[in-house]
Amino acid sequence: MNDSSWGAPQGAGYRSTPEMGAPPAGPAYDVHAAQQTRPMPIVPDVPDAGRDADDRDDRNGDAARVSGPLFRDEKPQEPMSTPLPPPPQKKRAGRDLRAAIGVGVGLGALVVGSLFIVKAVFVGVVVLAVVVGLWELTSRLKERKGINAPLVPLAVGGAAMVVAGYVRESEGAWVAMALTALAVLVWRMTEPPEGYLKDVTAGVFAVFYVPFLATFVAMMLTADDGAWRVLTFLLLTVVSDTGAYAVGWRFGTHKLAPRISPGKTREGLFGAVGFAMVAGALCMEFLIDGGTWWQGLLIGLAVAASATLGDLGESMIKRDLGIKDMGTLLPGHGGIMDRLDSLLPSAPVVWLLLVLFVGSG
Structure with a gap:
């Protein structure tokens, strides 16, 4: 190792001393040249800036590719860990x-x-x-x-x-x-x-x-046309429930009574009213003796209201009891009471309006 590498003083006044040792003899050795010669600095091998990535890879060989990154502080790139959003799921009904x-x-x-x-x-x-x-x-x-x-x-x-x-x-x-x-x-x-x-x-x-x-x-x-009156009552209630379910499932966004029944929406209520009024007009016009279409509109509106209130009423009972259904006798429906919830309160409504519009028969 040259002494200049340790920071020794250099210049014209430099002389060898006995303590430092005599220079080796021989004609090839020039003392003055030795005094003026400085060691070349050790430069680490770095990639040539002017070469492209392919040239550098060829120079380093397969070993560089196998051993990992070229520099010690260089970290390999990790694959993106951000999860992809789940595909949109199709709306499904809550029952079979x-x-x-x-x-x-x-x-x-x-x-x-x-x-x-x-x-x-x-x-x-x-x-x-x-x-x-x-x-x-x-x-x-x-x-x-x-x-x-x-x-x-x-x-x-x-x-x-x-x-x-x-x-x-x-x-x-x-x-x-x-x-x-x-x-x-x-x-x-x-x-x-x-x-x-x-x-x-x-x-x-x-x-x-x-x-x-x-x-x-x-x-x-x-009544004389009692069978048709009962059929009208059943059709209006079923159509009201079906309209509420279909419209609410497809378009429902605004909750009707979230603390009582979170699944019911205002859009579903409008569907129940529209479906029941149309069905009421048809039933009164073609099924009930002496009935007219405008009476059917009123009966349909009343049934949509009573059926919805009846459904909410039983939902209150079931929430108080901490249950989802009243029974399991009817697959896909629950129990008998889960089907009677909208029928029971609608029965006196339809009976009274029919008596007012066309008599007791």
């Missing part, structure tokens, strides 16, 4: 549509067939729906809230109310309702008094909510 359609068609065939063949058979279908609905309601109340509404007097009294409405119309329905409520009060006395008030209150509520409202369907049937 095939099962729902199949069950709906089967129930419709049963109801319409019994309605136009033998009226008494249709009354039996209504009684069966009422008893099953009461069973579902009282079972959910007991499971979720510990409320023991007595089922036996409710079922017997509910069936009697529907039959009394068909045989004696409104007078028979009111008397049967009063007797059923009294039977609930007495039946519950056979058990301990704890919870008596809440049990009988729930029982009386069930009497009004299910069998009493269903009695108006039986009273519609007593």
Whole structure:
């Protein structure tokens, strides 16, 4: 190693000393030249700036490509880790549509067939729906809230109310309702008094909510064109629900009552009103004796409102109970009460408007 590399002083006054050692002998050695000669600096190999990337790769060879980056502080590029956005998903219904359609068609065939063949058979279908609905309601109340509404007097009294409405119309329905409520009060006395008030209150509520409202369907049937009145009532309610579902599923963006039923939208309500009014005009014009299209528009509007309120009302009950459906008897629909929710409150509305527009028949 040359001493100049350590920063030794240089210049004309430089002399070798004994301590530093004598220069080697020989004619080829020039002391003055040795004093003036400086070592060449060690320059690291760097890539030529004037060469392109391909020339540099060729010079470095395969080893550079295998060993990694050329410089120590150079980091290899990592692939982009930003996830791609998921593909847009198609809107899907919350239930099994095939099962729902199949069950709906089967129930419709049963109801319409019994309605136009033998009226008494249709009354039996209504009684069966009422008893099953009461069973579902009282079972959910007991499971979720510990409320023991007595089922036996409710079922017997509910069936009697529907039959009394068909045989004696409104007078028979009111008397049967009063007797059923009294039977609930007495039946519950056979058990301990704890919870008596809440049990009988729930029982009386069930009497009004299910069998009493269903009695108006039986009273519609007593008219001369009773079968067509009941068919109009059923069609308007079903069309209202279908219009709300179809329009709300396709165009719904504004929630109607998010704290009660998050799936319902204002657009769906407009769909229910439009579909029901058109169906009402057609039914009153072609199915009901003495009816006119403008009366059908009013009935359709009223049914859309009552069906929506009925649906929201049962949604409130189910939210309070912490359940999604009242039962599981009907695949794609839930329970019987999940189908009666819009029918029950619409029955007295249609019965009253038909009586006002065309009489009791």
